[in-house]
Amino acid sequence: MSRATVSAAAAPRTAGTRRSERRAxxxxxxxxxxxxxxxxxxxxxxxxxxVVVLFPVxxxxxxxxxxxxxxxxxxASLWPLHGFQFENFAGALDNIPLARQYLNSVVMAGLITxxxxxxxxxxxxxxxxxxxxxxxxxxxxxxxxxxxxxxxxIIPNYLTMSSAGLINTVPxxxxxxxxxxxxxxxxxxxxMSFPVELWEASRIDGAGHFRFLWSVxxxxxxxxxxxxxxxxxxSAWNMYFWPLLVTQTPEMQTIQxxxxxxxxADNFNAGLVLAGTVLAIIPTLxxxxxxxxxxxxxxxxxxxx
Numbered sequence: 001m002s003r004a005t006v007s008a009a010a011a012p013r014t015a016g017t018r019r020s021e022r023r024a025x026x027x028x029x030x031x032x033x034x035x036x037x038x039x040x041x042x043x044x045x046x047x048x049x050x051v052v053v054l055f056p057v058x059x060x061x062x063x064x065x066x067x068x069x070x071x072x073x074x075x076a077s078l079w080p081l082h083g084f085q086f087e088n089f090a091g092a093l094d095n096i097p098l099a100r101q102y103l104n105s106v107v108m109a110g111l112i113t114x115x116x117x118x119x120x121x122x123x124x125x126x127x128x129x130x131x132x133x134x135x136x137x138x139x140x141x142x143x144x145x146x147x148x149x150x151x152x153x154i155i156p157n158y159l160t161m162s163s164a165g166l167i168n169t170v171p172x173x174x175x176x177x178x179x180x181x182x183x184x185x186x187x188x189x190x191x192m193s194f195p196v197e198l199w200e201a202s203r204i205d206g207a208g209h210f211r212f213l214w215s216v217x218x219x220x221x222x223x224x225x226x227x228x229x230x231x232x233x234x235s236a237w238n239m240y241f242w243p244l245l246v247t248q249t250p251e252m253q254t255i256q257x258x259x260x261x262x263x264x265a266d267n268f269n270a271g272l273v274l275a276g277t278v279l280a281i282i283p284t285l286x287x288x289x290x291x292x293x294x295x296x297x298x299x300x301x302x303x304x305x
Contacts, residue, residue: 057285059078060274060277060278060281061278062078062079062080063270063271063274064088064089064271064274064275064277064278065080065084065085065086065088065271066080066082066085066088066270066271066274067080067082067083067085067271068269068270068271069082070082071270071271072270085271088269088271088272088274088275089275089279091269091272091275092262092272092275092276092279095261095262095272096250096258096261096262096276097250097251097258098255098258098276098279100250100251101250101253101254101255101257101258102255102279104170104173104252104253104254104255105237105254105255105256106283107170108170108173108174108236108239108243108254109232109233109236109237110233111170111174111178112174112177112178112232112233112235112236113229113232113233113236115174115177115178115179116177116178116179116180116183116228116232117183117225117228117229117232119178119179119180119183119184120179120180120183120184120186120187120228121187121213121217121218121225123142123179123184123187123188124183124184124186124187124188124190124191125191125209125213125217127139127184127188128188128191128192129191129199129209129212130209139184139185139188142181142184142185143181143185144181145180145181146180146181146182146185150242151241153176154241154242154245157176157242158245158246160176161175161176161246166246167246167248168246168247168248168249168252169252170252172246172247173242173243173246173247173254176242177236180232182228182231183228183232186224186227186228187221187224187225187228190221190224191217191221194217194220198216199212202216226291227291230287230288230291233287234284234287234288237256237283237284238256238284239254239256240256240257243256243257244257255279255280256280258276259273259276259277259280262276
């Protein structure tokens, strides 16, 4: 057989092989699941639940731009039919020192978050990697602290801050909340998922406790730390009773207290109150939206070894 005949016979096989390889390499199309009655009911229930959860947020944002004619209408108006009232935000900023109270809330929430991260890191590290007597007892004690209502210790905390002369100061807002049992529990579970060989290898390389904690455990625990930081910040930002108890002047109060001062018995303006509420929930809403994946990853980090 001549060389030309062999080439002519081999050409179709080569082209067909290439087409087969392309078809094999192409991603398979995802097959759609059949739409059954159960799936339709599930989607309907989830959609209804989403509407119920999101409607207050929607009405809060829309109501902040409404005037009294729209808010007091019957039936209730779901859109500012008489125009957007941007004066509500200007009135909220004029009636209370909102900028200063915003700063107070940011400082308080930031310091509490940093304090809980540091104390939780150190306590969880000691419970997992250090030879501490009665580890189970101390860990159980931390868990028991989570079962004590905050209202039960608010009077001793207030008397302590008052005797130290810290009323109406930033330390009074921060000091009672620099440690929390939930953070210790969360980071302990995350640290227990790491193999002991990791600690032994670091010790052989000459790493001390703080170097191992900062250079190894902290980078590996970023999702858990992010989840704990978001939880701590949201909890501190939404505190109301304790800041109301230990602050005496509007310049030292937080944004949550300032919102209540927008209500007036003589001339109540719901749009003004909603405008202040929207300004207060924007940081928490952004944290939840952009940090939800860290919350899920962090809370489930220690569940699987």
